[in-house]
Amino acid sequence: MSILLLIIIAIAVVLGVPDFRKQLVTRPVFRVFKRILPPMSTTEREAMEAGDVWWDAELFKGKPDWRQLHNYPKPSLNDEERAFLDNQVETLLAMLDDYSIVHEQKDLPQDVWDYLKKEGFFALIIPKSFGGREFSAIANSTIVSKIASRSLSAAVTVMVPNSLGPGELLMHYGTQQQKERWLPTLADGRDVPCFALTGPEAGSDAGSIPDLGIVCKGEFEGKETLGIMLNWNKRYITLAPVATVLGLAFKLRDPDGLMGDQEDLGITCALIPTDHPGVETGRRHNPLALAFMNGPTTGKDVFIPLDWIIGGPDYAGRGWRMLVECLSAGRGISLPALSAASGHLAAKMTSAYAYVRRQFGMSIGRFEGIQEPLARIGAFAYSLEAHRRMTAGAIDLNISPSVITAISKYHMTEMARKVVDDAMDIHAGKGIQMGPLNYLGNAYMGIPISITVEGANILTRNLMIFGQGATRCHPYVFAEMEAAANPDEGEGLNQFDGLLVKHVAYAAGNFTRAVWQGITGARFNASPVAGETSRYYRDLTRMSTGLAVVSDMAMLVLGGELKRREMISARLGDILSHLYMASATLKRFEEDGHQVSDLPFVHYCLQHHLHAIGVAFDGFFANFSNPILSTILKRIIFPWGIRYKAPKDKVATQICSSMLKPGVLRERLSHLCYVGAGEDDATGVMERAFVAMFESQSLEKRLGNAQRAGRLPKRIPFAELIEHAFAAKLIDDKEAAQLREAEALRYHAIQVDSFNEMGATQSPAVPFNADAA
Template identity: 65%
Template sequence: MEIIILLIVLLVVVLAVGDIRRSLVTKPVFALFKRILPPLSDTEREAMEAGDVWWDGELFSGRPDWQKLLDMPEPTLTKDEQAFVDNQLAQLLDMLDDFKIVQQDRDLPKPVWDFLRKEHFFAMIIGKEFGGLDFSPAANSYIVSRIASRSISAAVTVMVPNSLGPGELLTHYGTKEQQEYWLPRLADGTDIPCFALTGPEAGSDAGAIPDEGIICKGEHNGEQVVGIRLNWSKRYITLAPSATVLGLAFKLYDPDSLLGDKRELGITCALIPTSHKGVESGDRHFPLNQAFLNGTTFGKDVFIPLDWIIGGIDYAGKGWRMLVECLSAGRGISLPALAAASGHVTQRMTGAYAYVRQQFGLPIGVFEGVQASMGKIGGTNYTLESMRRLTISALCQGKSPSVVTAMTKYHMTEMGRQVMEHAMDIHAGKGIQLGPHNYLGHSYMATPVSITVEGANILTRNLMIFGQGATRCHPYVLEEMKAAANPDEEQGMRDFDSLLVKHVSFAVGNVFSSLWMALTGSRFNETPVSGETARCYQHLTRMSRGLAMTSDVSMLMLGGDLKRKEMISARLGDVLSHLYMASAVLKRFEEEGRQAADLPYVHYAVQHHLHEIGSAFDGFFRNFPNRFVAWSMRALVFPLGNHFNEPSDQLLQDISTDMMKPGVTRDRHTFLCYWKDDESDATGHMEKAFLSMLKMKDVYKTLRKAQKRGELSSNLNGQELADVALEKGLIDNETAEKLAETERLRLTAIGVDSFAAGILEKNQFYTTKGDLRKAAVRD
């Protein structure tokens, strides 16, 4: 006993007495930390320092303040934004015929282009002082989502100028002269912008951009000036074929020291009119049967003046930081908006189709195999909309949380793909055969577009989410890294010493708390609410504490190797992401007034995310290199086993049944899905059939009973069914007329488009082998 007390006293003395602690503990740990510190490139460091830490920091801390989450303001539309939605957006949606756009014109019609320019759809993020709309992220997201529910091609055309590009870069970094000249022209549609970053040799690795600019003397407007001679080759650039002004990212060099002693200045962004001598653009790609303009741009020995650098000469070499700081629009607004539209459309239309389409005299939505997929659509869509709102709320508060937007982009685009696949499984031939009445096909083909742009999803999951989150969101690691990198080593060690004491206390607390929460089933964790969702908060707090503990251990054991162990770190990123998604679900449930009808969706979503968290932890423990450490971590997080199961079959059935009911809940869950009260409309024909059949459900029940009694043939449909039912006295004249009309709508809804011989052949892409060869060579 005396020995134990003596050891405790010695430990307290070592840790409490600063000089002793610094000599015996901090100094060797500081040296070790500097050795295991993962080396960061300039682009990684700039990406790491860009953006804000928001709710992701709370989740990473192991101690999320749930009341803080619930107190965050809900994103709403202003009076001007709502008026735009009710008028200009409504007019645009009514103008869009996606089948004609994609399959016949391969472009938006001229009246649509003119309307987009006239009504400033390309200027949602440009300030009113320059003629723009100055809309909030909430309005931007809502508008893009609604357009995407109608036409992905139109949505991408609108979202690109309002995402990462000249408009946003000029707003944040442009000189006064650049802003006053370009922003009004972009706002009124005089100029159409594009931004060229991706090239044949550089996609996600921006540091590998081979396009270069050399500072030199040259002629501009008849005068000899110092400028930049550019050479570039870019591809996959949306709006490049129609753009009149090109935003360009390139590496800038000063070999003759015309600007100073630094020879390699770094990635730089410039703004160049596409009419400028040497700029070549206009060729198009054909991105997975979509009609938005996407293509190439080239330049050889193009000379531009220095004041064409966005932000002027002071921003030479600062392009990568500028791009990373502005990525929130693409990652947090635009691409998630497309995914949200997929969720809203698939839930509304699949629910309708599953009721309208019948087999064995029953709607296919009552069969459990179909219900399994329907339930996943509804449950996933609840998360999609919840995640969209929570991320938008951060952006509306002026935050730019880089880790949150990365999670949002990755998981929402992946969930968008999942709901599309489930919807296609249920619709079968209805979803496969393209035509004016197919509301799934083009969106289904477009899902890889969102997944591969603004940072391919493989990169985002395996490198960005945890790689950036582990340092940005951790309470101490980023500051410790700064201390270790301090050129004044003495000052660096003093700063490190102060952080180390806090970090050790943090880590020890996480170890014991993880075990305590696991052994008690999280029942003593605080929760901001009572009722059915209270346990959800308790379980999520426990998993947050487990993430904090395993992250610390991983960084300590693996050091710089952690960023190369992508499969290991990605699983911890998955834990963080599913904590965020479950948080979003719970916040939405509270914001909407704890609707009892939403409980199946909420329970499905939270149970799904907890199950995914448990699966990610299981994979992490199974594959962690040090097996003793892996076993120890598992014993702390799941000492009694992992009991987070997939959502029950009953939840899937409850959701699928609810999806086939019209009313307030269905409208709240699918408000982003545009449909027109017109039976010739792509979505309207299904909605009208669904609503008509529901009104006639008692009549159909009577007819099914008659069929079972043998009084009515089960092979009848359409007008013939109404006539025979009337003849046999099963229905009256008025009901017969309504039944015939409903049957006509039903048969149209379950039908698929077909074309007369020769129609499709007239839309061949190329007419000669020479055209094909030319296109291949240019690409």
Template identity: 60%
Template sequence: MEILIIVLIALLLLLAIGDIRRALITRPVFAFFQRVLPPLSPTEREAMQAGDTWWDAELFQGRPNWHAFLQTNAPHFTPEEQDFIDNQLETLLAMLDDFEIVQEDCDLPEAVWAYLRKEKFFAMIIGREFGGLDFSPAANSHIVSRIATRSISAAVTVMVPNSLGPGELLTHYGTSEQKDYWLPRLASGEEIPCFALTGPEAGSDAGSIPDTGIICRGEHDGKEVVGIRLNWDKRYITLAPVATVLGLAFKLYDPDGLLGDQQELGITCALIPTSHPGVETGARHLPLNQAFMNGTTYGKDVFVPLDWIIGGSDYAGKGWQMLMECLSAGRGISLPALAAATGHLTERMTGAYAYVRRQFGLPIGKFEGVQAAMGKIGGTNYILESMRRLTVTALMAGKSPSVITAMTKYHMTEMGRQVMDAAMDIHAGKGIQLGPKNYLGHGFMATPVSITVEGANILTRSLMIFGQGATRCHPYVLAEMEAASNPNQDQGLLDFDALLFRHIRFGLANAGGSLLMGLTAARWVKSPVSGWTGRYYQQLTRMSRALALTADVAMLSLGGDLKRKEMLSARLGDVLSHLYMASAVLKRYEDEGRQAGDHDYVTWALTHHLYEIGRAFQEFFANFPNRWLAWTLRLLIFPVGNHYKRPADQLYQAIAESMMEPSVTRERHTFLCYWKDDPNDVTGHMELAFRAMKSNRELYKKLSKAEKRGDIPPDLNGEALVAAALDAKLIDGAEAESLTACEGLRITAVAVDQFAPETLRRQPKEPG
């Protein structure tokens, strides 16, 4: 006993006396940490430091404060925003004919361009003092989403000026002179902007752009001034073919020292009128049969004055930091808005089509195989809208959460692809044949556009989500990295010493907490709400703690190698993402007042997320190189096994049935989907047929029974069905009139477009 007491006293003295502790413990650990520290390039460091953290940090650290989270205000519109949505937006939507835009003109009609300019659709993020609308992220997201249910080409045209580009960069960094000159012109639509970042050798790795600017003397407006001689070659630039002002990113050099001693200044952003001598624009790409303006721009030895740098010469070399700081907001709004539109459109139209389209005497939505796909659409759309709202909530709170917006962009665009694939499977020929009645085809073809831009999804998942999350969201790692890279080694050691033992306590608490929650199924964990969702809060808290533990072990054991083991880090990113998405589902359910009609959708979504979290952990353990550590982690997190399962078949069926019912739930889940009360409208024809068939459901049931009895012939439709029913005295005159109208709508709804051969022939090329 005396020996044990002596040992404990010695350990306490060792930890309490700073010089001894640092010499025997901290210094060796510090040296090890410096060896395993993943190297960061300057562009990676700037990207890592851009933006801030929010709910993602609490989930990553294993201690989510659910009470505070649920009290966060839900997104809302100002009276001015609501008025714009009710009037200008609805007017625009009625003007859009996507078949004409894409297949016939390959451009928006002049009347639409004029209306977009006049009503300031390009100025949603520009302040009112400059003539802009100054709309919130909630309004921006809603407007882009609703347009996208009508026309992806129109939505992208509106989306781009309100995302990362000249308007946002000028707002945050422009000089007073630049703001006063450019922002009113951008707000009025007098100027159309584009932003040129990517090129043949720089896609997702935009920091590797080869385009250059050399500071030198040259002539501008008849005077010799210090300026920049630019050379660039850019592609994939949306709005470039019609832009009047070009935002340009390039690497800036000062070989003659005209600005100072530094020769390589770094990435810089400038604003250049496209009418300036040497600027080349106009050539178009054809992005997968879409009609939005996308193309190239290039210039050779183009001289511009120094004050065309956004922010002036003080911001020379700070372009990458500017881009990273501004990217988060746009990345959390624009492409996620397109994905949300896909979810709303596919749920509403697929539910209608599955009821209108009949096979073997039944709506196809009654067959279990179809219901499996429908359940996935409905459940996934609930997640899409929940995630859109939660990310907008963060942005409206003034946050710029780079990890959250990366998760939102990646997962929402991937889920958009999944629901579109499922809808195409159900619609079959209706979805394949392009024409004025096809509401899926252009969206299906546009899906890869969202997948590849603003950071390709493969890169976003494998490098960004966990790569940034591990350092930005962890309570100690970023500070430890800064201490380890401090050129003053003595100060770095002191800083590291202050962090080390707090980090050790954090890790031990996570290990103990994970084991206890695993053994007790987290039943002792407090839930912020009562009722059936309480168990989901408990399980998500448990998995949050498990992520914190696993991330620490992975970073400690693999160090810099974890950055290269993208398959492993991506799986931990998946855990964080599904925790965030499940949180979004719970938040929406509470914000909307726990709607009874949402029960099956919420259950499907949360069951799905827990299953995917468990699967990501299992695959991580199975592939972790240190088998002893993998076995230990599995034991701590799942001591009695991983019992998370996929959603049950009954949930898919319940969601499918809900999608085929005209109800408040259907309206709430698909409110972004625009349709016009017109039997010739691209979505209106299906919606009107659905409503008519629901109104006549009892009549169809009566005729179906009569068909089985042999009172009328089988497989009749249209006027033949009405005539047979009248002859058999099954319906009266009023019912016949209603059935005739309904059958006309139904036959139109299941039909596909056809064209005279000569209308599809290409125009012959002119000789020579």
């Protein structure tokens, strides 16, 4: 007993007396930490430091404050933004013929271009003081989503000037002179912007761009001027073929020391008129089945003055930090908007089609084989919209959450891909025959573009989400890395010592909670709400604690090797991502007023996210480099096994029941899907057929009962059945007319396009003639 007491006293002295602790514990740990610390390039450091942490930090620390989540304000449109959506956006959507845009004109019509410029669609983020609309992030996102439900080509055209580009960069970093010169003309459409970053040798690895600028003296406007001689070769640049002003990222060198002592200044951004001598634009790429302007730009020996650098000469070499910060915001608005639009479109049109399309004498939506993907469409549409709202809302709080926007970019585009795939499977032949009647084909073809742009999805998942999250979201690791990198080792050791004590206490607390929550199944975790969703808060807290424990262990054991163990890193990133998406879903349910009708969607989403978290944990444990430690961690976090299951069939059936009838819930689920009012508009025809058939269901049931009773013939076309029922006086004139109209709409809605020859005038399908019937 005395020996044990002496050991405890010795440990207390070592840990409690700073000088002893530093010499016996901190210094050895500090040396090991510096040795295993992964090398970090300048661009990686700038990317790491750019942006903010937000709810992701709460999820990463192992003990999220759910009341803080609920206290974040609900994103909403102001009166001006709502009026723009109800008027200008609706007018624009009625002008768009997406089939003609993509397959005939290969461009937006001139009247559409003129309308976009005149009404300020390219100036959504530009301040009113410069002639812009100065809309919120949620308004920007909502507008792009609504347009994307009609035409991805038009949505991308609107999206890019309001995302990463000259306008965004000028607002944040431009000199006053640059703002006054460019922002008013960008706002009213006299200038069209593009931004050139990607090239043949630098895609997702944008930090390796070879495009070069050399500081030198040259002639500009007849005078010798200190400037930059530029050479570049860029591709995949949206709006480049029609741009009048080019934002350009390049590496800047000053070999003659004309700007100072530093030769390699780093990545720099400049703004160049496209009619400037040596600038080449105009050629186009052909991005799958979309028709937005996208193309290459090159420049050879292009001389520009130094004050064309965005922010002026003082911002030479600071371009990467600028780009990362702005790209973070763009990822949180643009691509989530496109992905959410896929959910709105697929949910509304596929539910209608599943009701309208008949096989074996009944709507295909009644078959369980159809209900499985249809339920997934509805649940993912709910989750996508929740994710879009929460992420855009963060940006409106003046937060630029770099990890969350990376999560949004990857997971929302992947969810959109699954949603559209499911919609195509249900639509079958109607989905693959292109023409004015196909509202889904271009959305399907556009998905790979979202997957590819603004950081390819493979890179985003494997390197960015956890790669940034492990350092930025962890309460101590980034500060420890900075202490280890301090050139003054004594000062760095002092900093590290204080952080190490806190880190050990933090890790011990998470470990203890993980053990308790594993044994009890999180039953005693706190929840901010009562009712059916309360258990999800408890489970998510448990998984947050588990993530904190395994993240610390992975960084401790693998150190710098974790950066190269991309599959391990990706699985940890998946856990963080699904924690965030589940949080967004729960927040939406709270914000929408606990609608009981929404519960099946919430249950499906949370069961899906928790199951995905379980799969990611299982993959981590199975592949971690230390099998003994892996087994111990699994037994701590999941002592009774990983028991999260995929969503239940019963929940899927409940979702489909809601989606297959008109009503408030279905409208709330798909409110950003544009439904055309034109007589032959594909979305309008499908929706009207759906409503008409639903309203006629009691009459159809009457006819079906009469068939089963032998009063009406069986297995005849429905049009003939209507006439037999009318002749037998089972329905009156008004009811017969209602059924004829519903059947005519149904027949019109299920048609596909055909052509005399490819590219020639459409040969119309033979319509169902209600009067003749």
